[in-house]
Amino acid sequence: MIINQKVSDLIELNFTGVVIVSEEPQNEFIQIQSEKWLDVAKYIKTDSELKFDSCQCITGVDLGEDKDFEVRYNFHSMKLKHKIEIRIAIERKKPSVSSIEQVWRGADWLEREVYDMYGIRFKGHRDLRRMLLPEDWKGWPLRKDYKTPNIYNGMKVPKVRKGWD
Amino acid sequence: MGFLENRFEDNIITAKVDQLLSWARSTSAWYFQFGLACCAIEMMATAASRHDLERIGMMPRSSPRQADVMIVAGTVTLKMASRVKLLYDQMADPKYVISMGSCANSGGPYSRQGYHVLKGVDQIIPVDVYIPGCPPRPESLIEGLLKLQEKIRHERPLTKNK
Numbered sequence: 001m002i003i004n005q006k007v008s009d010l011i012e013l014n015f016t017g018v019v020i021v022s023e024e025p026q027n028e029f030i031q032i033q034s035e036k037w038l039d040v041a042k043y044i045k046t047d048s049e050l051k052f053d054s055c056q057c058i059t060g061v062d063l064g065e066d067k068d069f070e071v072r073y074n075f076h077s078m079k080l081k082h083k084i085e086i087r088i089a090i091e092r093k094k095p096s097v098s099s100i101e102q103v104w105r106g107a108d109w110l111e112r113e114v115y116d117m118y119g120i121r122f123k124g125h126r127d128l129r130r131m132l133l134p135e136d137w138k139g140w141p142l143r144k145d146y147k148t149p150n151i152y153n154g155m156k157v158p159k160v161r162k163g164w165d
Numbered sequence: 166m167g168f169l170e171n172r173f174e175d176n177i178i179t180a181k182v183d184q185l186l187s188w189a190r191s192t193s194a195w196y197f198q199f200g201l202a203c204c205a206i207e208m209m210a211t212a213a214s215r216h217d218l219e220r221i222g223m224m225p226r227s228s229p230r231q232a233d234v235m236i237v238a239g240t241v242t243l244k245m246a247s248r249v250k251l252l253y254d255q256m257a258d259p260k261y262v263i264s265m266g267s268c269a270n271s272g273g274p275y276s277r278q279g280y281h282v283l284k285g286v287d288q289i290i291p292v293d294v295y296i297p298g299c300p301p302r303p304e305s306l307i308e309g310l311l312k313l314q315e316k317i318r319h320e321r322p323l324t325k326n327k
Contacts, residue, residue, distance in 0.1 A: 133244065133281065134243070134244040141280045141281070146280070148280045149280075152243050153243070153247060155243065155246055155247075155283060155288060155289060156284075156288055157243065157283065157284060158284060159277070160277075161271065161276075161284055161285065
């Protein structure tokens with residue numbers, strides 16, 4: 001894909017050392033570092049050659065128990081009709097990344113959902129609460145090391161009920 | 166009724182009060198209009214004109230205070246479970262519960278893997294009739310409701326329990 005190469009070159013030109021080049025062919029996505037993410041986000045939204053005006057999806061990924069988390073963003077440009085995926089690796093011990101909620105307003109609830117499921121904290125998000133789960137929920141259910149509780153608020157949630165199998 | 170035949174004026178029916186009460190309850194079991202997931206669509210279809218629940222005396226009420234039957238139609242998530250319990254507690258006696266569909270019966274597709282679904286609504290409230298299916302067709306729901314009516318009809322609310 002030409003647009004991926006173009007975007008990654010443009011980002012690299014403006015923010016040196018931000019794009020992480022791996023051995024895998026980066027045809028599908030661009031992997032970047034988490035430190036300057038907010039600036040990069042503002043740049044790819046406003047730059048006249050890129051103009052990614054729509055944040056379509058934000059997903060969290062748990063790569064395994066000893067590995068990092070990843071946040072994946074899908075952007076689309078309605079003006080220039082191109083799209084990219086951006087991936088940011090996040091440390092497992094202290095998972096946090098800059099919020100882009102004030103760059104694309106649609107990212108607000110998407111980030112809250114990722115926070116809800118993975119416990120990744122989005123720095124600068126103005127209303128970072130759980131999105132789907134109840135507020136008194138403990139733990140982050142889509143993490144690989146999550147243990148399903150047997151009891152919640154006095155209600156039993158057995159894995160196998162009596163009489164099954 | 167050979168003994169009573171032709172002995173009264175017009176429009177007189179004789180029955181035990183006990184039977185009359187349970188008959189009246191069974192034929193006007195108004196259900197609580199609330200749905201949790203896709204089963205609610207089937208419940209709506211059952212209530213609509215083609216299957217028409219009102220012909221067996223059931224009509225939807227929007228308040229738990231006026232309802233007799235709670236049809237738990239859909240997946241009971243843990244977040245919703247405490248609300249379902251609250252709504253059940255708000256209903257006036259006598260009250261009945263129908264568990265509709267696999268999710269409300271046992272957790273359904275979420276019974277093994279899900280972290281967020283109650284494994285059957287009978288964990289929090291007593292259930293009178295279980296209806297299998299995912300979701301059950303309107304015919305199944307009507308069958309379950311008729312079973313419930315049968316159950317209510319055989320109750321004797323005034324008789325002392327022995």
